[in-house]
Amino acid sequence: MPFVEAIRLALQQIWVQKLKSFFTLLGVMIGVTFLIAVVSIVGGMSRYMTDQVVGKIMAVNSFELRHRPNINLGEMTEERWRELRRRPRIKESDIQPVTDALPPDVRWAAVGNDNLSAQSRYVAKPRQVNAFTVTDGYFDVKKMAPVSGRLFSPQEYERGMPVIVIGQDVANYFFPALDPVGRELVVRGIPYTVVGVMEKQGSAFGISFDKFIVAPHKSPINRYVNAHNVIDAIMIQTASREGLLSTMETVRQVMRARHHLRPSQKDDFELETSDSALEFWNKIKSYLVFAGVALPAIGLVVGAIVIMNIMLVAVAERTREIGIRKSLGARRRDIMSQFLVESATLSTVGAALGVATGFAFAKLIAAVTPLPAAVELWSVLVGIGIGAGVGIVAGVYPASRASRLDPITALRAE
Amino acid sequence: MSQDIVHDSLEAPLGSTAERQAVVGAAGAAPGQDWVIVTRGIKREYDMGGEVVRALRGVDVAIRRNEYVAIMGPSGSGKSTLMNVIGCLDTPNAGEYWLNGTQVSKMSDDALARVRNKEIGFVFQTFNLLPRASALHNVELPLVYAGVPGEERRRRAKEALERVQLGGRIDHRPNELSGGQRQRVAIARALVNNPSILLADEPTGNLDSATSEEIMKVFESLADQGQTVIMVTHEPDIAAHARRVIVLRDGMVHSDERRSTFVEKLGLPA
Ligand SMILES: Nc1ncnc2c1ncn2[C@@H]1O[C@H](COP(=O)(O)OP(=O)(O)OP(=O)(O)O)[C@@H](O)[C@H]1O
Ligand SMILES: [Mg+2]
Numbered sequence: 001m002p003f004v005e006a007i008r009l010a011l012q013q014i015w016v017q018k019l020k021s022f023f024t025l026l027g028v029m030i031g032v033t034f035l036i037a038v039v040s041i042v043g044g045m046s047r048y049m050t051d052q053v054v055g056k057i058m059a060v061n062s063f064e065l066r067h068r069p070n071i072n073l074g075e076m077t078e079e080r081w082r083e084l085r086r087r088p089r090i091k092e093s094d095i096q097p098v099t100d101a102l103p104p105d106v107r108w109a110a111v112g113n114d115n116l117s118a119q120s121r122y123v124a125k126p127r128q129v130n131a132f133t134v135t136d137g138y139f140d141v142k143k144m145a146p147v148s149g150r151l152f153s154p155q156e157y158e159r160g161m162p163v164i165v166i167g168q169d170v171a172n173y174f175f176p177a178l179d180p181v182g183r184e185l186v187v188r189g190i191p192y193t194v195v196g197v198m199e200k201q202g203s204a205f206g207i208s209f210d211k212f213i214v215a216p217h218k219s220p221i222n223r224y225v226n227a228h229n230v231i232d233a234i235m236i237q238t239a240s241r242e243g244l245l246s247t248m249e250t251v252r253q254v255m256r257a258r259h260h261l262r263p264s265q266k267d268d269f270e271l272e273t274s275d276s277a278l279e280f281w282n283k284i285k286s287y288l289v290f291a292g293v294a295l296p297a298i299g300l301v302v303g304a305i306v307i308m309n310i311m312l313v314a315v316a317e318r319t320r321e322i323g324i325r326k327s328l329g330a331r332r333r334d335i336m337s338q339f340l341v342e343s344a345t346l347s348t349v350g351a352a353l354g355v356a357t358g359f360a361f362a363k364l365i366a367a368v369t370p371l372p373a374a375v376e377l378w379s380v381l382v383g384i385g386i387g388a389g390v391g392i393v394a395g396v397y398p399a400s401r402a403s404r405l406d407p408i409t410a411l412r413a414e
Numbered sequence: 415m416s417q418d419i420v421h422d423s424l425e426a427p428l429g430s431t432a433e434r435q436a437v438v439g440a441a442g443a444a445p446g447q448d449w450v451i452v453t454r455g456i457k458r459e460y461d462m463g464g465e466v467v468r469a470l471r472g473v474d475v476a477i478r479r480n481e482y483v484a485i486m487g488p489s490g491s492g493k494s495t496l497m498n499v500i501g502c503l504d505t506p507n508a509g510e511y512w513l514n515g516t517q518v519s520k521m522s523d524d525a526l527a528r529v530r531n532k533e534i535g536f537v538f539q540t541f542n543l544l545p546r547a548s549a550l551h552n553v554e555l556p557l558v559y560a561g562v563p564g565e566e567r568r569r570r571a572k573e574a575l576e577r578v579q580l581g582g583r584i585d586h587r588p589n590e591l592s593g594g595q596r597q598r599v600a601i602a603r604a605l606v607n608n609p610s611i612l613l614a615d616e617p618t619g620n621l622d623s624a625t626s627e628e629i630m631k632v633f634e635s636l637a638d639q640g641q642t643v644i645m646v647t648h649e650p651d652i653a654a655h656a657r658r659v660i661v662l663r664d665g666m667v668h669s670d671e672r673r674s675t676f677v678e679k680l681g682l683p684a
Contacts, residue, residue: 324555328530332524
């Protein structure tokens with residue numbers, strides 16, 4: 001029997017018994033709903049973590065040399081804490097040897113960072129800002145550009161002038177309804193002239209990335225950001241993803257030599273990439289994906305049993321029909337494929353409904369919670385594929401029973 | 415070739431077992447070309463929990479192309495069982511069955527399905543139409559399993575329905591048709607794939623006498639057009655339409671005669 005014919009027949013069969021069919025495919029539908037919902041939410045969170053959280057903190061193809069990891073998304077053992085606390089800081093004197101060892105097409109910047117209180121004459125209350133002191137590669141690596149004003153000139157970097165560029169939140173708070181460029185912001189009693197306002201960086205988990213000010217590394221503010229001669233990080237960016245690992249290795253060797261580490265000793269510094277920052281998230285993700293697969297699996301098994309049961313009933317109810325078809329020349333495989341297609345169609349319809357409700361569910365969760373949801377095409381295909389697969393697996397036994405019926409016995413059935 | 419010539423060439427009457435066996439030939443030998451059906455010593459037994467029911471106890475029958483045969487006999491004599499064997503719906507426990515020169519008793523399951531599809535048109539007492547399918551779709555079914563493409567299938571099914579005067583009812587479901595019309599749909603379905611034999615097991619058993627006559631006219635005209643027809647019936651006046659009558663008794667052929675003889679015996683008008 002032609003395939004299209006068989007599907008048409010199956011759909012007709014489903015349509016004739018709408019309510020019964022619906023209950024039959026409920027199990028598969030719920031299973032796929034869970035699958036789609038979990039995959040969408042995990043996928044959405046994953047994209048959020050990668051793009052919005054870590055992507056905002058870390059530049060592409062870059063790593064940071066730090067004494068301790070900056071992004072800590074995981075739990076920490078007592079032992080690890082102690083090890084981290086023993087680590088020496090990265091020094092200004094490390095900059096030269098490290099950057100000298102880098103290949104020529106690699107960009108870098110030294111960065112210091114701390115929260116400091118700032119004040120302007122336009123607003124009464126002082127406020128905390130995230131203050132960065134950077135060398136001249138910084139804006140290049142971060143791909144940050146001003147929306148008004150300018151970045152620092154070479155002389156301003158060289159002489160450590162009291163100039164800053166500021167984020168959108170800082171501009172809005174300290175300079176309400178004013179153009180901040182050319183005006184002053186006071187940090188620890190020293191006024192800094194705003195030369196530029198940077199483009200909006202956005203937020204993650206409700207935490208804004210626009211509460212920053214950036215000053216040249218040599219500017220007076222550095223004194224309050226870091227202790228003498230100490231820096232927080234050297235940010236290093238390679239031209240391509242391939243160059244990243246070898247460059248990290250180069251930097252590692254330089255730092256190990258500078259810290260006089262023996263081969264048996266572990267690194268006492270951190271080379272942090274967006275991947276390492278995402279490590280903890282990936283661990284959570286694998287649990288979530290496991291749950292996202294295990295839960296639907298239960299639904300699908302139940303769905304398969306129900307479908308098998310219903311198909312057995314269908315075969316019993318339609319024994320006469322099978323007899324008629326056989327008397328007219330249907331071979332075993334014709335009857336087999338008729339019932340297989342029917343159960344596969346049934347469960348694929350269930351899966352399709354499950355995909356729809358799964359998305360609705362994911363969107364609902366995205367709407368009422370801060371969790372985002374991303375529609376994953378593969379999960380749709382997998383969901384539908386699983387639906388068809390469950391139907392086929394569940395249909396094999398009933399279909400083969402039907403196909404083996406003796407024509408005369410089947411015709412006599414009532 | 416007219417029916418009378420065929421019958422005149424028959425070595426009739428085949429009243430005695432010895433005569434019949436002479437016609438059906440020796441075991442294992444392929445029958446001649448014009449024999450559509452040859453059975454040799456067909457046995458069919460049912461094991462009913464220790465007790466063996468012997469429905470057929472050695473049936474020898476030979477039927478030529480273009481014959482119109484009625485099978486009669488008391489209830490339980492094995493008529494339906496024989497029809498099912500001839501229609502390849504049932505397989506005998508012993509004996510040989512040759513259909514169009516091929517031995518059916520040695521065929522695989524798929525080959526049997528193919529024979530049912532291509533060589534045999536079966537009409538049942540209870541019609542056996544798919545209740546939810548239209549008349550047209552019911553008639554299309556054999557063509558579906560023959561792998562005929564949709565367009566041609568519908569065309570041929572329509573033609574078959576027109577042949578039984580149901581051209582105007584193709585979209586009706588069985589429950590929207592009268593008994594006679596249902597049986598005509600079943601006949602159209604049996605004929606749509608041009609089978610070499612048309613089998614009918616009490617085709618008028620569920621119909622009133624007027625409708626029965628109507629159905630018999632259909633069979634008559636098919637037989638006149640050269641269709642081989644084998645029909646089981648209880649009723650002598652229905653059997654009287656056939657050109658040859660085989661009577662079964664206790665799973666054996668009791669008599670096998672041309673209609674003229676048969677009609678004479680019953681005192682029916684010729
Ligand atoms: N599936 C079966 N199981 C057991 N016995 C059977 C079966 N089919 C037929 N029989 C027996 O075989 C014998 C012949 O049955 P069959 O149906 O061929 O008779 P019939 O001549 O068609 O009778 P009727 O005129 O009543 O239709 C009967 O005794 C019947 O009980
Ligand atoms: Mg019978």
